[in-house]
Amino acid sequence: MAYSELIKNFERVRDYMREFYVYGFKSREEYKAKSARSYDNERRRIESWLEDYMSFRQDANGKNIFLSVDSRTVAHNPLYKAFKAKSFTNNDIKLHFYLLDLLSDGSAKSAREITDCISDIYLGIFDEEDLPDESTVRKKLKEYEKLGLLCCSKRGREKIYRLAQSSVDPDSWKEAAAFFSEAAPLGVIGSYLLDKYEEVPEYFRFKHHYILQALDSQILYECLAAMGEKRTLYITVHGKRMKEKRQYHVLPLKIYASTQNGRYYLLANDYRFDKRMFFRLDSIKKTKAGPVEAQYEDYLKGCETFSKHLWGVSTGRNDSLDHIEMTIRAEEGEAFIVSRLEREKRNGRVERIDAVTYRFTADVYDATEMLPWLRTFIGRIIKLECSNSYVTETFYSDLRQMEEMYGGGGDDVS
Incomplete structure (x- = not known):
């Protein structure tokens, strides 16, 4: 098959882009999913879109190519180019x-x-x-x-x-489209609009620029469309750790976006197990619209109640809740610590005990998700308690390992 920059099936190039970009470029010998010729064709195709963002390094195993994107200098998501290379007759x-x-x-x-x-x-x-x-x-x-x-x-x-006629003045929306294309979930729409202008604003930059969500735009759109129509979805899921594809019949209820890595998750009700489940959008390979759900509003109300005890996207192993309490000290002049606690508490509660002491409490499905956040308060934590003993054991074990690694001399952390 002759090499062509254009593509017929976006799902195929989505897999390659994720394999090459998200998980890192594999050498020709390491990539086993397709033939060497297919690897060469797909690599060349991606290079034709992203050549300005590609680098390589030479090691004992040969030449490895990777994408290098600096958010300080890149004003527009380069991955949108993949959507604009669809073939036609x-x-x-x-x-x-x-x-x-x-x-x-x-x-x-x-x-x-x-x-x-x-x-x-x-x-x-x-x-x-x-x-x-x-x-x-x-x-x-x-x-x-x-x-x-x-x-x-x-x-x-x-x-x-x-x-179709439109009274919209495109020039008055130029700046809004430029911001939307990089900051909003279906930003690829804004990117298409920007292609209509001779000059595009270049003054937006983002400290945390999550460009990988662009690859999931089609799946995200299909999920949102189903939610808007109160319709079920048949989804095919194949995660990185799954040996084979799995089929689910679900009712999409809500989209969650991680503030840490920009990854999108679909919260849906699974009909087979009659339970709410999270699906990573980058693991959903394809969707098919199902029938309209007559009881959609009831499911949505249940979702709102369910969400009150979510910290991240883990629903735990059973219906029980983990109760966690963290007492911290914030000295005079450290009001920013309390402000941060209030800002990041999510479904937790913050109460003032005395002039310099504050208590954070929360009831969540899986408190282990909170460990990375809890660690950011090390040095200010007076006491940490949790009904899930694994959380406190892991927290203090990490402290002991850190003490052994960097040397002791401080207070006992046992």
Whole structure:
């Protein structure tokens, strides 16, 4: 197969992009999922999109390529380029321009009239040019109506189409589109809008720029669309640690985004086990719309109640809650510690004990998720207690290991 920069199936390139970028570029010998030729073709395709962001290093195992992106200098997510490389047939692109040109004068025409105009105006002077049939034209018109490019109305029993009109001034939205493209979940939409401008704002930079979510935009859109229609989804999941793909029939309820790594999660009700489950969007390979759920509002209310005891995306091993209490000391002039505690408490509670002592309490499904956050208060913690003994044992064990590693001399942490 000859190399082409364009792609037919985005899911395939999504897998390669994740394999190459998220998990690190593998050498030609290490990549076993496809043939060496497929590896070369996909690598060259990605290089054609991202050559300005690629580096390599040489080691004993050979040349390894990787992507290097500095958020201080990159104003626009380079991974959006993958969405703009979809392949098309010659007839697709011809028909696109035929339709837009025929309707550019504001007139409305039926599929039959458009087919006749294509034959008479554009193809009449050619002897061997293929004429699209009326059914093909009608399918394209319906597709463009769904996309919002065309408006459809009735003239007697016949459907007629005209170009959709908009009173929006694109120039007034340039800065908003530039910010949206990098900061919002479906930012690829903003990226498409920016392609319409001759000059694009370059003044937005992000300290924590999570660009990898771009690869999950299609899956995210399908989940949000199902939620908007109160519809179930059939999803195919294949995580990095799964040996084979798994099928689920779920009701999507809410999307969670990690503030630590930007990763997206779908909270959904699984019909097979009748329980709420989290699915990483980057492990969802494809979705298929299911029937509308008549009791959607009831499920949504249950989701809100359920969410009150979530710290992250772990639901624990059973329905019981872990109770945790952390007492910290904040001296005079350290009000920022208390402010941070209030800002980051999530579903927890903060109470003042005395002038310099504060207590944080929470009831969560899985307190082990809190360990990284708890460690950030080391040096200020007076007491830490948890109904899940594993949490406190792990916390103090880590302190002892750190003391052994860097040398003791301080207070006993046992």
